[in-house]
Amino acid sequence: MIKPAHGDPKLDxxxxxxxxxxxxxxxxxxxxxxxxALKKSTLPQTTFERIALTVGAANACSYCVAAHTYSGKTAAGLSDADVELAKQGSAEDAKEAAAVEFARALTETRGNADPSKARAAGWSDEQILEIIALVALQTMTNYVNKVAETENDWPAA
Incomplete structure (x- = not known):
């Protein structure tokens, strides 16, 4: 377990x-x-949170799933059903589902995913690149939290 850095009282x-x-x-x-940088992306907040949830679930990162369940509901307005579908790699809306499925495929195939379904659903080349970058960011956080055994400070998912 990697212990959190201390020293600055604001870190609490x-x-x-x-x-x-x-x-x-x-x-x-x-x-x-x-x-x-990704906060400036053209991806809607709902898509951002759905992708974070599907990558976290695919990588079995309970910390990230809890964090994005919370932010998905509070910041993006996802319902409980939306969260569950995202964790499974899908969404009710066809365009959102294509983005989430592409993100899940990127994660599960280590980058060997075909973006044609996402493109056909209306995601631009710019947005497909942003999805790739978001998957990379989420994978990094998943790995950090799993290796560090980060203590969950989010409401349980």
Whole structure:
């Protein structure tokens, strides 16, 4: 288990995952940089959260599934049914389902996924690249949390 970095009293209000990453300033900076950049993406918040849920579930990261269940419901307005479908790699809406299925396929095949269904559903080349980057970011956080055995500080999923 990697213990969270301490020293700055403000860190107590930061998610445990970020506190773990603070053990390496380079890792924390890389994570924050890509996360900030993806906040400027053209992906809707609902898609962002669904992809985070499907990647977390595919990688069996309970920390990330709990975090994105919370943010999916509170920030993106996902229902319980939406969350469950996302964890399974799908969505009721056909366009959302194509994005989530592509993200799940990227995760399960280690990048050997065909984007044609996502493209046919209306996702642009820009958005397909953003989905790939989001899968990479989520995979990084999944791996950090699993290796570090990050203590869950989110409501149980």
């Amino acid at each position: 209000k930061v998610p445990n995952m970020v506190r773990v990453m603070a053990n390496s300033p380079a890792v924390l900076e890389g994570y924050q940089g890509l996360a900030r």
